[in-house]
Amino acid sequence: MNALAHSARAELRRLLRWPATWVLGGVWLTLQLLFAFAFPYIAYATGDPDAFQGGPMDQLLASMLPQSLPETLIAGTPMFGGAIVMIFAALTVGSAYNWGTWKTVLTQGPGRGAATGGLVAAVGVCVAGLVAVSTAFTYGLSLLVAAVESQDIVAPAWGDFFASVGGSALILGMWAAAGLFLGALTRGPALSVGLGLLWTFAVENLLRGAAALIDGFDVVTDYLPGSGAGSLAGSLTAAGGGDGTPGVLDVLTGTQASVLLGVYVAVFLALTFTLVKRRDVA
Amino acid sequence: MDARRGYVQAGRCGYVPALMSRGARGADDGDMNDHIVSTDRLTKHYGGRAAVDGISLGVRRGEVYGFLGPNGAGKTTTLRMLLGLVRPTSGTASVHGLAPGSPDALRRTGSLIEGPGFFPYLSGVDNLLVVARYRGLGRYDVDEALDRVELTSRGKDRFRTYSLGMKQRLGVAAALLGRPDLLILDEPTNGLDPAGMASMRRLIHDLSDDGQTVLLSSHLLAEVQQCCDRVGVVVEGRLSYEGTVAELRGARMLEVRAEPVDRAVRAVKAATGAALDLTEDGDGRTVLTGDADGVDVPAAIRGLVAEGVDVHAVAIRERSLEDVFLTMTEATR
Structure with missing residues (x-):
């Protein structure tokens, strides 16, 4: 237990001093700002709702106010949020092979299990921190919109809020676990990130396209990682994944999606531990 | 043999x-x-x-x-x-x-294997602090290790800015952490x-x-x-x-270059009791060699002179580890 705690502290120290951590966190917040607030607000302010998904003006404004925080928060996680976290986790493990730091770490005597556990814990803390910062950031922006538009500040339903925070953490955690697995599998940053992005933005969508052509293939595509993430987000938004938000789906119920994501987290982490423990370190 | x-x-x-x-x-x-x-x-x-x-x-x-x-x-x-x-x-x-x-x-055990592996964006001190944390060690151990490899003055610079030699010294510092x-x-x-x-x-x-x-x-x-x-x-x-x-490295060798060789061998044997063998040097010239341990070299030279032999050189050869190593690796090939 001591070794695990030491490993987690050491990894957290180096991750918090890594520019990539802050760059990726900054990208996430920028995308939240642009897609959840800036573009909708420009569409609202210019009176051209067609510029942003064509919704009614009052609905567009409502989506930016504090009471919509749960939906706003989780809507970006299945697609770009997941991709950003996956990149972060893949870089964390893959770069350690590239820099030769796995060798340095493993020869300090934490044991491979504790070293990997510490890394997973540190990445988990970063993901939790990202969700917390994102929540505060999104809430702050929604308050700003409410103030600028002289709207009443209505707090979101607490149940919805916690479900959204928990759902966001689960979705991002699943993609982080996938990134850790890819980093350990490829033992390098470039290939792991490339494969992860290819899967996230291309392969799953192509498979869903194939499912439309092949009877019964949707049994497979409905249970892919992106389907689970999209469905969980869809289950926590009013439109239920039917409003065309990228990555947000309605193929599974919220419970099914949560269980599926939990299974993926467990499988990806088990594979990561197995790869690190079993393979020689060059 | x-x-x-x-x-x-x-x-x-x-x-x-x-x-x-x-x-x-x-x-x-x-x-x-x-x-x-x-x-x-x-x-x-x-x-x-x-x-x-x-x-x-x-x-x-x-x-x-x-x-x-x-x-x-x-x-x-x-x-x-x-x-x-x-x-x-x-x-x-x-x-x-x-x-x-x-x-x-x-x-x-402290180790440095095939070059140091550190986080390039961290300073030398921060890299060692990360390594120290894995061992449950603290700042004191880091400062001591940096001091031992004479890297204290550059400890706050980023690892990526280090020269190859400095990177190597930081790797040794990491190996020294906790005095293994x-x-x-x-x-x-x-x-x-x-x-x-x-x-x-x-x-x-x-x-x-x-x-x-x-x-x-x-x-x-x-x-x-x-x-x-x-x-x-x-x-x-x-x-x-x-x-x-x-x-x-083996025994030190007494090497004598003198002519005629048969009289030189007899003279050294008579003066010191040492037996010399005829060998050839790299240029194909005859050299007399033997174990130098215990040989009274001045006595050998006096004996050669007294015998009327033309002495070109008398030397004690110590083979370096490099000589032996190269011979061993060539012999294996």
């Missing part, structure tokens, strides 16, 4: 140690309980190729052990196996009496300038004086000659020799 020394005569360098494969014998010199590192028929195959082929060696507590061999001989793979980074295909090894790579063994009983250093002088090498040599002497055991792999044979108590020589994955540096 001189059975007493275990040497064979080979090539123009004269005596070289007999190529004793210790694979079948095991690390049997000295008391096994005194071995901080020992391996028994340690083997690693990559595909069909044996990178390490049945190496059995023993490193005694408190000694500086030089691990020598040409590039690709299997040195680094052996060291990786001792640290648990690579799993052996067969054979066994123990470090501190424990399985290689076990947490207890690693906590008592055993240090495994793979080419620690890589990239160091002459002053850095001298500093590293002093450090290794100091570590040895402090009672720490050092297992040192190096291509710099002059360094090894000065630093190491015993050496193991690996050629093509096999341990070709294990013993002291002095044994490996």
Whole structure:
């Protein structure tokens, strides 16, 4: 237990001093700002709702106010949020092979299990921190919109809020676990990130396209990682994944999606531990 | 073959140690309980190729052990196996009496394997703090290690801005963290300038004086000659020799260039009792050589002069470790 705690502290120290951590966190917040607030607000302010998904003006404004925080928060996680976290986790493990730091770490005597556990814990803390910062950031922006538009500040339903925070953490955690697995599998940053992005933005969508052509293939595509993430987000938004938000789906119920994501987290982490423990370190 | 020394005569360098494969014998010199590192028929195959082929060696507590061999001989793979980074295909090894790579063994071992591996965006101090945290150590240990490798003044600079020699010194500093009983250093002088090498040599002497055991792999044979108590020589994955540096270098040779040679041999024999052999030097000229130990050289010269022999040169030749090493590796090929 001591070794695990030491490993987690050491990894957290180096991750918090890594520019990539802050760059990726900054990208996430920028995308939240642009897609959840800036573009909708420009569409609202210019009176051209067609510029942003064509919704009614009052609905567009409502989506930016504090009471919509749960939906706003989780809507970006299945697609770009997941991709950003996956990149972060893949870089964390893959770069350690590239820099030769796995060798340095493993020869300090934490044991491979504790070293990997510490890394997973540190990445988990970063993901939790990202969700917390994102929540505060999104809430702050929604308050700003409410103030600028002289709207009443209505707090979101607490149940919805916690479900959204928990759902966001689960979705991002699943993609982080996938990134850790890819980093350990490829033992390098470039290939792991490339494969992860290819899967996230291309392969799953192509498979869903194939499912439309092949009877019964949707049994497979409905249970892919992106389907689970999209469905969980869809289950926590009013439109239920039917409003065309990228990555947000309605193929599974919220419970099914949560269980599926939990299974993926467990499988990806088990594979990561197995790869690190079993393979020689060059 | 001189059975007493275990040497064979080979090539123009004269005596070289007999190529004793210790694979079948095991690390049997000295008391096994005194071995901080020992391996028994340690083997690693990559595909069909044996990178390490049945190496059995023993490193005694408190000694500086030089691990020598040409590039690709299997040195680094052996060291990786001792640290648990690579799993052996067969054979066994123990470090501190424990399985290689076990947490207890690693906590008592500092290592630098095939260059330092650090986070480029962190400073030297921060890198060492990360490593120290894995060992449950703190800032004091980091400062002490940095000071020992004379890197304190650049400790706050980022690792990526370091020269090759500075990176190497930081790697040694990481190995020194917590004053481990055993240090495994793979080419620690890589990239160091002459002053850095001298500093590293002093450090290794100091570590040895402090009672720490050092297992040192190096291509710099002059360094090894000065630093190491015993050496193991690996050629093509096999341990070709294990013993002291002095044994490996062999006896000092008395070399006489004089004519006529038959009268010169008689004169030296009469004056000192030493027997000289006729050999040829690299240019094909006849040279008289023999064991210099115990020979009264002035008496030999007086004898040659008294005999009326034309003396061109009398010298005592000490073979360097490099001479022996090159002869051994060429003989194996």
